């Protein structure tokens with residue numbers, strides 16, 4: 001974004017990109033949307049994209065691409081090779097600009113990178129604990145279900161209060177961190193993991209001060225600091241806005257400073273880096289690198305491509321420049337801020353302050369009558385129900401980020417209660433326009449007025465791991481049909 005003064009002397013901003021490729025969208029009719037929801041088992045992950053009008057499911061793998069990336073996709077002059085393709089060496093040079101890290105390892109996506117990192121650090125479960133500001137779904141599945149360990153979350157208490165205006169809800173609670181390290185014993189801890197612009201907290205950043213303090217504790221107890229930098233672009237942009245220790249620095253200076261404090265960084269490149277792929281960087285630990293690389297060859301492919309295509313490796317070179325650009329990441333932050341403000345004005349409960357990633361509606365306060373966990377005939381999962389209701393009345397697809405996204409305890413098969421039930425409406429990068437957001441605000445406003453119709457969901461088929469991806473549910477008591485009827489009467493078939 002370009003921040004300027006207008007002719008009256010007030011500050012305003014203008015986008016710093018233009019769009020030359022567009023995709024025609026079609027809003028499916030109300031009847032179609034209802035049929036799709038039923039066929040998709042009341043799970044927005046199962047909806048075919050041609051039945052979606054505005055896709056705010058995720059920012060992963062669905063960002064617009066730049067002109068430079070489009071030309072990378074042609075792959076001209078890159079010369080594909082099983083081993084040692086040219087783009088890989090160019091990529092290594094590009095990384096050196098932003099990372100004071102010696103080693104780079106590629107993987108086909110974020111969870112593949114996570115698998116390699118935690119396999120090596122957890123020593124196949126012999127170092128069972130990973131201490132973190134907040135878990136992510138795939139990280140938890142890998143640490144706990146694949147390697148038999150435990151992720152221990154130590155967020156600051158403000159993180160779970162959607163109304164709390166704390167600017168750094170992504171901070172780890174450093175006093176609890178030290179207490180936990182002492183309690184568990186550093187020899188049992190694989191890593192301290194910090195997620196940038198924490199996903200499940202609503203894209204909330206940590207502060208530079210908190211990161212330095214975390215580094216100090218890691219040094220004191222000889223623990224590696226591992227960073228999930230999938231959304232480093234928004235983390236850094238938010239720091240530039242809010243953090244006195246980052247203001248006035250360029251994005252490339254900030255990432256360099258952060259990486260100097262970090263032993264291992266990994267990312268889903270599908271998010272902030274605009275590319276279908278993943279990567280790991282290691283500061284200097286040669287033994288760790290050798291171990292990660294040897295498993296990369298088993299799981300991902302040869303070192304010089306690691307499961308990524310040649311074209312995507314080339315696109316990642318530009319993706320790095322876009323992630324660590326001083327202007328580009330602000331477009332979505334402004335979109336999020338704009339939408340949160342409008343929703344808040346209409347009394348729709350949202351996570352505040354606005355973070356990165358998207359707009360997060362607090363489903364617990366939106367649907368206070370829906371129980372958090374299903375029991376008996378009533379059903380549950382307010383965020384799961386609300387995200388389906390929103391699709392029904394708008395064709396907008398969001399994602400449940402709450403109780404449904406948390407797998408049961410595999411031993412007792414009991415639900416593990418979560419603290420936030422959010423509907424996430426992600427802002428894919430450079431993809432949607434202000435009128436799309438106004439439409440979202442309008443349909444959520446209508447839903448709030450008619451919220452009593454929405455009831456809970458119940459399971460028909462519940463997968464044992466990462467159940468939210470492919471699970472099948474039902475609208476308890478057929479509330480979807482009732483919502484359709486009321487909508488049709490008031491607003492028509494579209």
Ligand SMILES: Cc1ncc(COP(=O)(O)O)c(C=O)c1O
Nearest residue numbers: 109110111136138199230268270
């Ligand atoms: C913070 C974070 N880490 C890891 C992942 C996993 O990445 P992928 O979906 O590329 O496997 C994601 C995906 O959304 C993420 O948001």
